[in-house]
Amino acid sequence: MPGFPVQIKKMEVLGLGEIEAIREAAFDVMATTGVMVGGEEAHRLLEDAGCHVDRERSMVRFPREVVETALAVTPRSFVLKAQDESNSLEIGKDDHLYFFSSCGLHTVDLDTWEQREPTRKEFHDFVRVLDSLPNVDGIAPFIWWGFARVPQAMRLLESNAAKLRLSTKAQGEGAVLGNDTWNVEMARAVGQDLWNLVNPVAPLAIPEEESAKIIRLARADMPFSVTAGPTLGATAPATLAGGLVSNAAEHLAALVLAQVVRPGTRFISGHMAHAQNMTNGSPFFGQVTNALQAAGFNQLWDLLGVPTYNTCSTWTGSKSIDYQAGYETALAATIAAASGASLLPMQGGMTAQLAASPVKAIIDDDVAGMIGRFLQGIEVTGDTLAVDLIKQVGPMPGTYLGEAHTREWWRKEQYRPVVADHSSYEEWATSGKKVALDHAREKMDALVASHPGTRLSASQEEAVESILQEARAHYRKTGLITEEEWAVYQEDLNSDEYPYA
């Protein structure tokens, strides 16, 4: 069973009155200012549903009843089907938390920390690692921005294909240039759902490209998340509460459109709000206020009855796998998990979303395991209170070490880290002075070597390949693959490394 049940009392950073004030403020913004929504079809659908559409300015105002009607048909929980049915996730169900891997752009060299495009082989190995890690419940969109030698227009399609080929876990993929159509087809061809990404754009806008994607995905009955990615102080108010208000308006506008197209559309609201680094404008991932705000976001969307995902744990600002990377990842993940996120992308991310590392994913998997254990809480029963045993063992020199109760319970109670170093100083000093990073590098080699390989039947493989070919032909015809790109790609496709490296 993937994921972790939340058995502790959820952390609340806001009181009910405060959450309601944020919700009311969002309803107010939606009804009075509205949200800019591009696309004639979206205008028509929203107007028919009772919204006021100013076509000249593309501004749509959402009366409260329209939003409430849409919320009423939005599923509080739903199944995200994986290739292997036992890996399917019930997102939003009974306070259950799932960890996904992170998304990033490039790979990092573990000695110099320089970043570069990964190769097909490195990408495949990353998938093999994620497929093997026990606490990765699903594989995220663009774990890297595809890999070298593939034309830009094909990057997220080759990325998706590689993940479907090598992992039976739940999966997601990003979308540019309308590639979601083929990605969804590929997922269907191997019998699974695909979590898609839709991006309203802060502040208060859903460009036509994104509104069209919402309509397409809702019609195709594919689940998706929305993330407007507000930068507090730039594309949203600098205050955490104000940022929650404008972000809620952006996401609720997308939710209304989705539910108008197909009531019951599987929808996730994604927190990606972040502080801004006010010295250079870059996103300040790793800032604790991102996680604090995510906790408020989780409470708000719980009240609205919609599953959530949080990205605060996904990207540390650190460029190397170091102390900063560890504390920024773990602190944010703990806060997000304890406050009720349904889905938490985490394993592997670094450099403010511009890099990811399979070795960091292995270390982060321990963080996920620890958080999962934390969420299971303290079991209080006759057996765990152990009163009889305490009386029986009595005072010193009594010991619990040889007791059956100890043999039974210590494993259940403790989380045993895989790569953290907990040897004694002497053991450590005489066995190469290894730290977690060294253990994780070794672990990576072992995981890659033991991966079972392709997950697809011959006919599924054929189906995936023919969908890729269709997409290649399309992007070539529309000029989005250049001749230079095509020539390099051909070499890749005709090499022994295709399709498996």
Place this chain on the structure above:
Amino acid sequence: MDETNQILRELRAAIQEYDAARAGALAERSLAEGIPQVDSLAAMTEAIREVGEAFGRGDLFLPDLIGAAKALEAALPVLRQAMIDEAERPETRGVVVLGTVLGDVHTIGKGMVSALLTANGFEVHDLGVNVATSDFIAAVRDRQARILAMSALLTSTAVQIGPVVKGLEEAGLRRQVLVAIGGGAVTAELAHALKVDAYHATAPGGVDLIVSMLEDKAEAGLA
């Protein structure tokens, strides 16, 4: 004279205190008092330059820089309007057409470029995000732009810069306009391959580059 100095001092202060309303009002007052516009402009330019330097040193932050730029933006049109009336209007540094390329919706870096160009005396027309090639070209033509600045955050759509450059050539507009690009997906190599005029990895650096390239052009008698 004292009165004049007092107004100019206050104008500087209004910009450095990010007070757009006061900067606008003081610009009006400077006109009413008959202070030469060039003097007011000089005071304002000095004020924003000091803010820029403090930002560069790390003493001030982005909201301060943009706030001062907005205050300047409020006062500039008042002075310029007056100059049109007197037919002695010094040109703005030039008209800029700005936007994020087709297929790309990222806005933040573009917003920084826009604010900084405005603060440096350019007249900026922001076409927004996901801007079609033909819209860039039409805007350059219609606004007689001296600069076309494009932002591209996605490697998959940065290639859209190519057709814009080609379109400018075909429309016979390429020589009139300095093409500057930036954004996460853009690199110096790409800028070189696309035959654009200017690239910088940061907004402040890009704006400095544009300013100095225009000055060089002017010196060479090209502009």
